[in-house]
Amino acid sequence: MNEVSDIYNKRLLEYADKQEIFNINILNGQYTLDNVASCLFDIDTNSLQNENVTLIKHLRKFFEIDLTNIYICITMILPPLTSYVGKKGYSLLPRDAINYITNLVNQIVNRRRPHLERRNDFIQIMVDHELEVKTDQKLMKAKETTGETESQQQQWETLKKTLTDKEIVGQALIFMIAGYETTSVLMSFFFYNMATEPTIQEKVYEEILQELEDDEITYEKVSQLRYLDMVINETLRMYPPFIRFERVASNDYELGNYHIPKGSVISVPVYPIHHNPHF
Numbered sequence: 376m377n378e379v380s381d382i383y384n385k386r387l388l389e390y391a392d393k394q395e396i397f398n399i400n401i402l403n404g405q406y407t408l409d410n411v412a413s414c415l416f417d418i419d420t421n422s423l424q425n426e427n428v429t430l431i432k433h434l435r436k437f438f439e440i441d442l443t444n445i446y447i448c449i450t451m452i453l454p455p456l457t458s459y460v461g462k463k464g465y466s467l468l469p470r471d472a473i474n475y476i477t478n479l480v481n482q483i484v485n486r487r488r489p490h491l492e493r494r495n496d497f498i499q500i501m502v503d504h505e506l507e508v509k510t511d512q513k514l515m516k517a518k519e520t521t522g523e524t525e526s527q528q529q530q531w532e533t534l535k536k537t538l539t540d541k542e543i544v545g546q547a548l549i550f551m552i553a554g555y556e557t558t559s560v561l562m563s564f565f566f567y568n569m570a571t572e573p574t575i576q577e578k579v580y581e582e583i584l585q586e587l588e589d590d591e592i593t594y595e596k597v598s599q600l601r602y603l604d605m606v607i608n609e610t611l612r613m614y615p616p617f618i619r620f621e622r623v624a625s626n627d628y629e630l631g632n633y634h635i636p637k638g639s640v641i642s643v644p645v646y647p648i649h650h651n652p653h654f
């Protein structure tokens with residue numbers, strides 16, 4: 376992440392030196408993708424230096440709302456039918472992009488499984504877990520016969536779950552989709568707020584100078600920047616990257632005067648809640 380951040384910093388300084396107008400959202404997308412890809416697969420997408428990255432082109436497709444896509448229309452108008460339409464083979468995500476990412480993840484997992492190479496990333500955690508489970512399985516088999524309690528057995532049943540190849544691709548896909556657009560959109564609105572609120576920008580700058588000085592930037596030090604944290608939270612309130620999400624009621628529930636029957640889909644309108652003066 377430090378290397379990616381150095382390149383990002385360099386690009387920002389270049390624009391500043393040339394006094395050039397540029398699209399910060401594109402730069403933030405490249406920065407976020409390079410970081411997510413490095414944490415997930417330990418690969419250098421290097422999109423900050425090379426705009427023609429196939430992965431970024433495919434990821435962008437996930438965020439282009441295509442109203443001719445029957446799955447998207449159903450999700451928006453009749454959420455309860457979403458799972459039915461999904462079973463019929465329709466998908467929210469474009470096929471070519473899913474195929475590209477599936478191949479990419481499978482190739483990486485297949486290289487890691489024989490344990491010929493080790494990396495410090497999300498895929499490695501899943502592959503290591505698989506190996507640990509196989510080793511522990513033998514140990515537990517022996518213990519099963521020596522009177523384990525029921526809760527110890529249940530705990531083990533949960534821990535021994537490994538992911539199938541399809542689940543690994545699914546996790547990787549969610550990780551990329553969930554991390555890419557959300558973070559880059561937040562960063563872009565943060566910069567927008569800084570540009571339109573110079574007094575606040577100055578306070579953020581002063582805090583960073585005071586707290587970080589010339590030391591190396593670490594997670595712990597960044598966590599101490601309380602004013603920056605407040606500004607980021609306020610940016611998330613003003614411009615939430617997730618404007619709505621859904622939950623399904625697992626039981627009948629009384630919420631004030633409302634009766635929510637089991638199975639109902641509840642939409643949480645994040646944006647209106649964040650902008651309602653009542654809250």
Ligand code: HEM
Nearest residue numbers: 411549550551553554555557558561611615616617620621
């Ligand atoms: C400002 C940045 C972010 C925001 C605002 C954000 C927001 C959210 C929200 C609201 C959810 C819940 C969605 C739901 O359950 O309906 C969620 C879930 C999730 N986010 Fe984030 N997120 C951000 C960054 C990230 C990053 C950087 C990653 C990983 C690289 C990430 C990974 C995930 C994952 C794995 C889930 C769970 C998805 C699931 O339920 O299967 N998010 N995020």
